[in-house]
Amino acid sequence: MIYVLAFITTLPGRRDExxxxxxxxxxxxxxxxxxxxxxxxxxxxxxxxxxxxxxQDSFVVVERWGDYSQFQAHLASPHVGEYGAKVKHLIAKRVIHVLSPVDTAASDA
Known part of the structure; x- marks a missing residue:
């Protein structure tokens, strides 16, 4: 299993959009x-x-995926591409962290 933390900062006043x-x-x-x-x-x-x-202009998306290949498939999906196109001009900064749980990190490597 992997976790994804996506820290999103929008342009001022655009978070709700x-x-x-x-x-x-x-x-x-x-x-x-x-x-x-x-x-x-x-x-x-x-x-x-x-x-x-x-x-006020930031939020975090917390995701959990069965494995990294499933997360990669998610990123390649048409609906994720459409979402990205809709919000691209509203995003000031995006930082994504892909993480493994400490208890399983050694066995997943």
Missing amino acids: VLTAYRANTVPVRAEKGCIEYAALFDPVNVEETPVPLG
């Missing part, structure tokens, strides 16, 4: 072979102290 496109893409992504989890998260509302806030 990108999240609308993300939400429209969740059904086909979650139906893909190997998709265990696919969820967007952002700073909590009305929490006074967040140690390191993402900010």
Whole structure:
């Protein structure tokens, strides 16, 4: 199993627009072979102290996939390409981390 953390920062004031496109893409992504989890998260509302806030224009997509080849297939899927084309002009920065759980990293290598 692998985890993917995608840190997305949109252009100022455009996060809701990108999240609308993300939400429209969740059904086909979650139906893909190997998709265990696919969820967007952002700073909590009305929490006074967040140690390191993402900010109003950022969110994180947390994904879990059965294996790396399934994640690669996800990236090559038509709906991911369509989503990317819809939001490309709204994204200021995107950082993606592909991670293995510590308990299984040695056996997956």
